[in-house]
Amino acid sequence: VNVDNSREQIALERHSPPRLIIRNSQSRILRTGNATVRRVSVFGLGYVGLATALCLANKGHLVTGIDSDERRVRQLDQGIAPFFEPKIESYLKRAIDEEYFRVTNDSSSNAESDLAYVCVGTPTKHGGGIDLSFIESAAEDIGISLRKREAYQLIVIKSTVTPGTASNVVRPILERESGKTCPTGFGLCSNPEFLREGHAIQDTEVPDRIIIGSADMNAATKLERFYSEYYGAGLAPVIMTRHENAELIKYANNAFLATKVSFINTIANIAERIPGADVTTVAKAIGLDKRIAPEFLRAGIGFGGSCLPKDLSALMAFGEEVGYNTRLLAEVQAVNREQISKPITYLKHKLNTLKGKKIAILGLAFKPETDDLREAPSISIINDLVKEEAQVTVYDPRAEMIAKSIFGSQIAYATSARESLRAANGAVLVTEWEEFTHLTPQDFLELMEDPIVFDGRRLLEPGRMREAKLQFDAIGLGRESFPVAKY
Numbered sequence: 117v118n119v120d121n122s123r124e125q126i127a128l129e130r131h132s133p134p135r136l137i138i139r140n141s142q143s144r145i146l147r148t149g150n151a152t153v154r155r156v157s158v159f160g161l162g163y164v165g166l167a168t169a170l171c172l173a174n175k176g177h178l179v180t181g182i183d184s185d186e187r188r189v190r191q192l193d194q195g196i197a198p199f200f201e202p203k204i205e206s207y208l209k210r211a212i213d214e215e216y217f218r219v220t221n222d223s224s225s226n227a228e229s230d231l232a233y234v235c236v237g238t239p240t241k242h243g244g245g246i247d248l249s250f251i252e253s254a255a256e257d258i259g260i261s262l263r264k265r266e267a268y269q270l271i272v273i274k275s276t277v278t279p280g281t282a283s284n285v286v287r288p289i290l291e292r293e294s295g296k297t298c299p300t301g302f303g304l305c306s307n308p309e310f311l312r313e314g315h316a317i318q319d320t321e322v323p324d325r326i327i328i329g330s331a332d333m334n335a336a337t338k339l340e341r342f343y344s345e346y347y348g349a350g351l352a353p354v355i356m357t358r359h360e361n362a363e364l365i366k367y368a369n370n371a372f373l374a375t376k377v378s379f380i381n382t383i384a385n386i387a388e389r390i391p392g393a394d395v396t397t398v399a400k401a402i403g404l405d406k407r408i409a410p411e412f413l414r415a416g417i418g419f420g421g422s423c424l425p426k427d428l429s430a431l432m433a434f435g436e437e438v439g440y441n442t443r444l445l446a447e448v449q450a451v452n453r454e455q456i457s458k459p460i461t462y463l464k465h466k467l468n469t470l471k472g473k474k475i476a477i478l479g480l481a482f483k484p485e486t487d488d489l490r491e492a493p494s495i496s497i498i499n500d501l502v503k504e505e506a507q508v509t510v511y512d513p514r515a516e517m518i519a520k521s522i523f524g525s526q527i528a529y530a531t532s533a534r535e536s537l538r539a540a541n542g543a544v545l546v547t548e549w550e551e552f553t554h555l556t557p558q559d560f561l562e563l564m565e566d567p568i569v570f571d572g573r574r575l576l577e578p579g580r581m582r583e584a585k586l587q588f589d590a591i592g593l594g595r596e597s598f599p600v601a602k603y
C-alpha cells in the first residue's frame with residue numbers, strides 16, 4: 117500500500133505487515149521497520165520541543181515543528197540549532213535531509229497530525245506564578261486547526277504548568293476553538309518532561325519514567341501504546357494518573373532537586389567553618405545511603421537555569437494560591453541566594469576593595485555543556501563586580517556570544533581560561549567545564565598578579581592548590597582563610 121502524505125515526496129509502503137519502508141523524494145530507502153509511522157506536530161521548539169521533535173523524527177515519525185519565532189524557523193530549516201546542545205545539530209541535519217522534520221510558523225498544518233505536543237514556554241510572571249499566554253495561544257491555534265480535521269487528534273502537554281491548567285485552561289480553549297468536545301473529538305494528556313539541558317537527546321531517548329496524566333483512560337492508553345512502540349523493550353516505568361497529579365509531579369520533582377542542592381550547600385557552609393573538613397567527602401558518604409542517592413549533592417555557588425528557580429517560585433506562588441505557606445521552599449530559595457553571593461563576600465574579604473581590581477571569571481553558563489545563561493549565578497556575580505568597579509575578564513567555552521549580548525563592553529572576554537587569568541587579582545571558578553580541570557596551580561601562580569582563587573564548583577583539587585601556596589578556597593572546604601560569614 118502506498119500512502120501519499122501531504123509532503124508528497126514521502127511514501128510509506130506497508131508490505132505484508134509488519135514491514136515498513138520509508139523512501140524519500142529520490143526513492144532512496146531511508147528507514148525500514150515495523151512501527152506505525154505517525155504524523156506529529158510539536159508546538160514550541162525550545163529544548164524540550166526540539167529534543168522531542170528530533171527524537172520522534174529519528175524513529176521515523178513525520179514531524180512538523182511549529183514555532184511563532186520566524187527567525188528560529190528559518191534557522192532550523194537550514195539545519196542550524198538555535199542553542200548549543202550535544203547531539204542536537206547532527207539529529208537536526210539528518211532529520212531535515214531525510215525529510216522527517218519540517219519547520220513552520222503556520223499552525224494550521226497541525227490539522228494533518230495524529231498527535232500534537234505542546235512544548236511552549238511558561239515564563240515567570242510578577243509574583244512568581246507562571247505566565248500562561250503561550251499555552252493559551254498554542255491551545256487556540258490547535259483548536260482552530262482542528263476545525264479542518266475530521267479524525268481524532270491526541271494533544272499532549274509537555275510544558276511545565278501548575279495543577280489544574282490542562283483541565284481548567286487548555287481543555288476549555290481547545291473545545292471552544294475547535295467546536296469539538298473532549299474526549300470524543302480529541303484527547304488530552306499531560307506528559308511532563310524531565311530532560312536536563314546538556315543531555316536533552318539522551319534524556320528523551322532514555323527517560324527514567326514516563327508520566328501520563330489524563331481525565332480520559334482512552335487518551336492515556338493511546339499515549340502509553342505510542343511510547344511502548346517507541347521505546348520497545350527499553351520502555352521506562354509508566355505512571356498513569358490524573359492531569360493534576362502529573363502537573364504536580366513535575367513541580368515536586370524540580371523542587372526536591374533544588375532542596376537537595378540547598379541542603380548540601382547548608383552542610384557545605386558548616387564544613388567551611390571546620391578546619392580540615394570537606395563537604396565533597398560528606399556528600400559522597402551520605403549519597404551511598406540508598407534513601408538519599410548520590411545525585412544532586414554537589415555543593416556549589418547555587419542552582420540556576422531556566423527551570424529550578426522558576427519552578428520553585430511557581431510552586432511557592434501556587435501554594436499560596438491554594439492556602440499553604442511553602443516555608444521549606446522559601447528557605448531553599450534563600451540558601452540559594454546566599455550561595456550565589458559567596459564569591460563576592462570572599463573577594464571583598466581577600467582584597468579589601470574590589471574597585472579597580474582585575475577579577476577573572478571562569479565559566480558563565482548555568483552548568484557545563486550548555487550556552488544557557490538564564491538565571492546563571494555568573495550574571496549576578498558579574499553585576500555585583502561591575503557595581504563595585506572591578507575590572508572583569510570572563511571566559512566560557514560556549515556562552516561568550518550570549519554573554520556579550522548581556523554585558524556588552526562592561527567586561528572583557530578572554531579566548532581561553534589562561535588568558536582570563538593574566539594579571540588578575542582574583543579568580544572565581546563559576547561553571548565546572550571539564551577543560552578547567554587541566555588548569556594547574558602553576559597556571560594560577562604564574563599568570564595572576566595575586567594568586568587568589570575561589571572554586572565555586574569544587575572542580576579543582578584542593579590539596580594540590582594549597583600545597584602550591586596559592587590562596588585557595590572553595591565551597592564546602594574547611595577554611596584556611598575563608599571568612600566567617602555574617603549570615
Ligand code: UGA
Binds near residue numbers: 312314417422483
Ligand atoms: C532541571 C531538571 O534536572 C530536569 O529534570 C528538568 O526536566 C528540567 O530542570 C526542566 O524542568 O525542564 P536543568 O535545568 O537542565 O534540568 O539543570 P540541572 O541539571 O537540574 O541543574 C540545575 C542547576 O542545579 C544547575 O545550576 C546546576 O549547577 C545546579 N546543581 C545541580 C548543583 O548546584 N548541584 C548539583 O548537585 C546538581
